[in-house]
Amino acid sequence: MTNTTSQARFRSYFYQVRSLRRRVLLNQLPMALAVGVCTGLAAIFYPQSFHHPLFVTGLLLNVGLVVAAAAIPWDRTPKGTFLVIPYLGFLAVGVFRTGNEQFLTAVGLLVFFPVFWVASCGLARRTAITVSGVGSLLIVWVPVFTASGGVTVEQLAKPLLFPLIMVGFAVTVVFATTSMDAQRVALEIKDRELRAALNASQAREGLLETVVDTVAVGVVVVDGDGNDQLMNATQKELHALAVPHDIADPAEHELLVFGVDGVTPLKARDRPVFRAIQGETFTNYQVWLGTGAGARALSTAARPLRDAAGNFAGAVIAFHDVTEMIAALAAKDNFVANVSHEFRTPLTSIQGYLDMVLEDPQRLPPDVHRYLAIAARNVDRLASLVEDLLATDSVTISRxxxxxxxxxxxxxxxxxxxxxxxxxxxxxxxxxxxxxxxxxxxxxxxxxxxxxxxxxxxxxxxxxxxxxxxxxxxxxxxxxxxxxxxxxxxxxxxxxxxxxxxxxxxxxxxxxxxxxxxxxxxxxxxxxxxxxxxxxxxxxxxxxxxxxxxxxxxxxxxxxxxxxxxxxxxxxxxxxxxxxxxxxxxxxxx
The missing domain is CATH 3.30.565.10 (Histidine kinase-like ATPase, C-terminal domain)
Incomplete structure (x- = not known):
């Protein structure tokens, strides 16, 4: 992984950061260094080679190519103009080899440098293969033609293996370069798509965070192990209520979470988050957070998250502050209970007197008795309503x-x-x-x-x-x-x-x-x-x-x-x- 990353950084630096002039110079430097090594060996072991005009000419050509690669502003020249450097490199290698033929026989291998350059540059690939074959052929045939004596077929055929190898090498490099270019283009397209997807994902994440932080409901998202993945601003404020003042970093069981009465601590297995990570689905599950005047009543709901295979992958838990609503309901219940109690005493008295009057229907005119009977039925109905109102607040059972x-x-x-x-x-x-x-x-x-x-x-x-x-x-x-x-x-x-x-x-x-x-x-x-x-x-x-x-x-x-x-x-x-x-x-x- 590290090597791949380093190579990617090098390619990015080489192809995107550096100018064309510097890239041309870097491509020519390996051959120049090899020529310098050959020149050093000749100076030490074969000083007489410096008296050979072709040796000196080849050396000067190589120096001239390095200077041209460094001096010419290739960025301003027409596309592909820089290929003149490797093309002239074939000539420089041929002349330098001829001048070293009696001393350094392997100098002809320098032709690998221009062959690799023209074959890997990605431009004029067919021409690169042709030039590689022709250039290599001329390098091995020029000495044959310039030698004293006649030229035979055997002399021409004997060195043919070398240019054939160069053609094969050029073809291999061209195919490899073409494949790498295709992969590079595909990777660049994929990179752009991934960057676009990443930008879209980040935009959606920012939108989600803004929306979640805006709502007045606490939201917690946990993974399958119960670890927090997301907690909005409202929930952070609510969570702070459950943190004891004397504990800096409380564990889950140390949080101040109570049941519906606001007094009884909830066991860990009964707390909303614990129930949610067990895969439970619930709505309107009421708990209290905190103690004293700052305690808040919360209505909680949870829904599980599933992965593509349908396995449990976490849960979303919502906490809605219902303290004011509970207080209002309690006030309403108190009011109803008080009014009902106040109704009970006069209703009991009215029922008693009506029952006394209706016990002796002979003492009353028929129409009066009928009116009082209607009143008694409505009093009974009203008394039943009062009993119902009181029954919602105080119910006792006897088994x-x-x-x-x-x-x-x-x-x-x-x-x-x-x-x-x-x-x-x-x-x-x-x-x-x-x-x-x-x-x-x-x-x-x-x-x-x-x-x-x-x-x-x-x-x-x-x-x-x-x-x-x-x-x-x-x-x-x-x-x-x-x-x-x-x-x-x-x-x-x-x-x-x-x-x-x-x-x-x-x-x-x-x-x-x-x-x-x-x-x-x-x-x-x-x-x-x-x-x-x-x-x-x-x-x-x-x-x-x-x-x-x-x-x-x-x-x-x-x-x-x-x-x-x-x-x-x-x-x-x-x-x-x-x-x-x-x-x-x-x-x-x-």
Whole structure:
């Protein structure tokens, strides 16, 4: 590699940096040096050669060629004019050889220098081969013609091998030079393309860095080993919040990263970057960075990077500061809770007096009794709304053994009137003999909310299917409808207080937007998770999993043995095969 680089630098210096005059001089110098060595040997061992006129003439010709190569401004002469130097070099070698014939017989090998020059210069390649052959032939034939006595065919044929070798040498050099020139041209084109690609890449990189540094979201790109590849300016500021004041260069586990409560330190495996380099994909995963007044709440998201073969190559993690939004939501929740508490006392009083009045309908005129009954129903409705508002902030659970099939059947029975109105078919696919330890009232409330939503959001008819089964000690529920469905944007706000999908508002579907939030709160109190999968025009599937609540005797033996057993235990009795184990696991695992 080093030799190749050195050669490349030499070629660049020789062909691009140096002027044509200097290159001509450098090409002539090897022959001049060789002639100088021959002259030195002649001066030491054969001084009588200096009395030979051809020796002196040849020496003067070589000196003259060096002077001409150095003195003539070849850059200003027509293209190829400098070839006169190697052409005259054949004459200089011939004359010098004739003058040395009696002393230095190998002087004729000096012809290699002009042959190599004309053959490698890249100009007039055919002429170079011809001149090399003719020049070499004259060098060996001139002494034959100038010698005393007659010229025989044998004398002419005897030295023919030398010019033939020179022609072969010239042809080899021409082909090698042509190949190298083609490679050089190809490399120059490739070099220009690579430089253009590099410039474009650098421009895109600069644009990317500018864009990434402009957005108000922290962005980190890591490789497959978790090493930072890119961190924008916003993330550098956020990262500084997690650095302890007493540690100059903290390790990952020493960073101040906390859970959603802002107090509990997150374990290394639960931190966003660690989860991302494990190949996880997540959205809206909330953490806190820093402590005290400077702590910030962040909503994080991660997506994996894949190489051409589809292998994990890193991840992109985004950190969005949601501190102000959380503070605003907390203030709103406090306001709603305070107002709800204030409503509860007068509502209780109104309900009590109305109940007292309505206990004896004989004491009231019929129309007054009817008016008061209407008022009582609306007070009950308002009280129910207040209870819902309070339920989103404080939920307590009391676990006891319960029959899961009964919970599902009761929820379906409660939804039956509305289902009949909307022409919705209700289906139950519940594992037989399934008991669990849970808060039956609260889980019943969750099922009521989910089934009610499924029926309400199927105003044009359809099917609502409720599934329940054991998966090991986990209890898995799923409520699936074929109703309106929701867009991805609408799904992002599902668990926000008072959120209502646009389709519900347009169709005047009743509700206040608290059902899913209450359901999620109850499931979370049981230590479980609730997930939603929906597609506009296809329907919605809501699943929730409650861990470690299935009674031991309710777990099928096959389910304890492995995955195959789980599939057998998941056989539901209800109609419709679309709710089989694969579909259920897919929805519940979101």
């Amino acid at each position: 006891a053994r319960a029959d899961v099939a009964r919970l599902v059947s009761e929820s379906l029975a409660s939804a039956a009137p509305l289902a009949g109105t909307n022409k919705v078919e209700l289906r139950s696919e519940v594992q037989a003999s399934l008991d669990a330890v849970l808060d039956a009232g609260r889980i019943g409330q969750v099922l009521d909310n989910l089934v009610s939503n499924a029926v309400k959001y199927s105003p044009d008819g359809g099917t609502v299917t409720v599934r329940a089964r054991a998966r090991g000690k986990e209890l898995c529920f799923e409520v699936q409808d074929t109703g309106l469905g929701m867009s991805g944007e609408e799904q992002l706000g599902l668990f926000t207080k008072f959120f209502r999908a646009r389709s519900a508002v347009q169709r005047s579907i009743p509700g206040i937007g608290l059902g899913l939030m209450i359901a999620k709160t109850i499931v979370a109190k049981h230590g479980g998770t609730l997930t939603v999968e929906s597609e506009r025009g296809v329907g919605t599937t809501v699943g929730f999993v409650l861990p470690a609540c299935v009674a031991a005797e309710a777990i099928p033996a096959a389910a304890l043995g492995g995955a195959a057993g789980l599939d057998e235990a998941a056989g539901f009795d209800g109609a419709g095969g679309q709710g089989g184990p694969a579909a259920f696991d897919g929805a519940a695992g979101l």
